[in-house]
Amino acid sequence: MTNTIKISTYNHQYQAQVIELILKIQQQELGLAITLEEQPDLLIIPSFYQKGNGNFWIALDGNNVIETIGAIDMGDNRYLALRKMFVDVNYRGKSRISKKLMDSLVSHARTNNVREIYLGTIGNFKGALRFYEKNGFLPVSKSDLPASFPVMEKDNLFYCLTVSTSAS
Template identity: 40%
Template sequence: MQIQPIQNEYENQIVDLILNIQQKEFNVPITLEDQPDLQDIANFYYKPGGIFLGAFIDEKLVGTIALVKFNAKAGAIRKMFVKKEFRGKEFNIAQQLLEQLVKYSEENGIKDLYLGTVTILQAALRFYERNNFVTIPKETLPVDFPLMKPDNVFCHLKLNP
């Protein structure tokens, strides 16, 4: 497995992976139109100082994670998805994606990571808890946190100084 920064040249694979998981696997009522960031990765993620990582097995995209840097010291984790058949400890893809994103964040002066998700994604919530994220009320999010419409659970991770 290989993890690397990816941009718009992988747009079709990214959209296919993410929409299939959101719509077909978890019935989240979200469309491509609700996620314009997926069609402009360079400007949405990279330009403000974030990153979009892809995990590949045999040159096929099997996982993603992205960071939206929304102020000088904080970022939002987005687009954390791993194809169903590549989930779990056997492959450890989600863990490696998260570790690379945390490393990138620390190297780029980010002190706080936030994320929003939906209640139905219980395995994802357990994964974040195992990685020291703390569930926080929506009201305590930074005012400039980029909210996504379906999200109803929010988490925070304080990074090492």
């Protein structure tokens, strides 16, 4: 780990690294039988994530992608769906970069008058659940999700963060 960690908006030059990081974590660490073909969003990040109030950020150590986080505009500019938050195993718990990426997302949401950020996850991702809860996300039932929330087949837990306005 170097002292050159920075947060950046996604740029196409990092596509291969983003895909490699996410697939490695999904397949090798989490044991999920998921392929790139099942995640076409990774091949079209600008048109999938970086539209409306959505965006996609990466954390870089030097020129190496070490973390990702995406936000999908759910269609009415009031809600975002958090997606693709993945952290290289060598950086988990050793830096506050995850918090900085989450803060970037929340700041972006606040600036764009987004009211709520939703996410879906899998119950056995205990570290991720603790991180979300520590950052203000509260559990919600699937039936309480906005109709436009893109539910993933494997998701069994859902969370919501109410974005405070700059006046609060």
